[in-house]
Amino acid sequence: MEELGPLFVHPYQPDQFWILILIVSLPAIVASLYVLIRGQLPAALSSSLMILLPLVAYLLGDIHLMDESKRVNYCGSCHEAMSPMFETMHNDDSTLAGFHYKRGAISHQTACYSCHSGYGLSGDMTAKLAGMRHMLQTALGSEDYPLRLRRSFDIDSCLDCHAEAKPFRAIEDHRELDIQEALLARDMGCTGECHETAHPEEARHGAAAFAEAR
Amino acid sequence: MARFAALLILVSQLLLLRIVFDTTGPPSTWFTFVGHPLVAAGAVLGIWALTRRLIREAHEHKMAEREDH
Structure with missing residues (x-):
């Protein structure tokens, strides 16, 4: 394809949505590892890091997969x-x-x-x-x-x-x-x-x- | 309980990371049919563990206040 020139390369490029997923998911992973080792998180952090972030990450993952599965x-x-x-x-x-x-x-x-x-x-x-x-x-x-x-x-x-x-x-x-x-x-x-x-x-x-x- | 919830969340997030890097058939199957039940169970157990902990801490706080008096 490249020898024909850049006009013949399809303009579709995968979106950068996965970066957002990583930003949400990685803190949840770190928190999970912390709880596995230490037994618990501070209560104020538990609800966000252990409950909300994993669910939001899955919602973003669903959106990402919905889009990618069209390919x-x-x-x-x-x-x-x-x-x-x-x-x-x-x-x-x-x-x-x-x-x-x-x-x-x-x-x-x-x-x-x-x-x-x-x-x-x-x-x-x-x-x-x-x-x-x-x-x-x-x-x-x-x-x-x-x-x-x-x-x-x-x-x-x-x-x-x-x-x-x-x-x-x-x-x-x-x-x-x-x-x-x-x-x-x-x-x-x-x-x-x-x-x-x-x-x-x-x-x-x-x-x-x-x-x-x- | 909290550790088990953390384990479920951890595995579910690892399944999520698989589809970030590879959205072909098998990773998406694991993400859809295994990951979702795991993250849901992890969240429910997490809420349960957190609620029990908050109740216990409130009780202990109350007992400590009584002892002070």
């Missing part, structure tokens, strides 16, 4: 389930996800989250809850292959970019009222019938099966 690298770190998706998105632009990714139609930093979070605040909240379920499944090794969506894909994620795009509006099928009504009623989705599924079928079976298939 593609975070999703890809669950190796067994996500690495095939990750790999095909990076290397195979014949798929819908790869096509969007390689053309820069979605952010390279938050590509997974952009499409899978749904639309609006409720979409964010649903995505975070789903993320927690995925973390638990990964920790317990209880993923159910082949991976599949629990419900139909939220086409508002597609329409967020495409609804007002001229090429999208120019397609005759998109202008058919019957199709529009079926899409808005969620009786049909963008993928599966008209457009191919976003990720290749073999990527839904986990890293081991994907490696064998390739």
Whole structure:
């Protein structure tokens, strides 16, 4: 990337939020060690150093993790389930996800989250809850292959970019009222019938099966 | 009690520090599912230990005042 010049380096830089976490967490750690060795702190310091600071540090940690978990690298770190998706998105632009990714139609930093979070605040909240379920499944090794969506894909994620795009509006099928009504009623989705599924079928079976298939 | 609370808080903060330096899958799983219960339990035990201590100190102070009189 560097040989192309600084214009081609993504402007996203991780925030410095972690410094704030350290500022809050380190006194709590020192106080905990002190109590472990000496038995107690002065009462006036106990409530702040041993109770408030650890809780505030966790609140800051939650905010930090919420933000960082939007990143593609975070999703890809669950190796067994996500690495095939990750790999095909990076290397195979014949798929819908790869096509969007390689053309820069979605952010390279938050590509997974952009499409899978749904639309609006409720979409964010649903995505975070789903993320927690995925973390638990990964920790317990209880993923159910082949991976599949629990419900139909939220086409508002597609329409967020495409609804007002001229090429999208120019397609005759998109202008058919019957199709529009079926899409808005969620009786049909963008993928599966008209457009191919976003990720290749073999990527839904986990890293081991994907490696064998390739 | 205070030492046990301190131990829980210490472990929870170490789990927090892991996600500061590495926010990938396994550290975030530990932080979310182990760290939060630990910090909550540590805070509750800390409040409990502090309350008992304050009551004991108040009682001792009262007894000392009575003895002075």
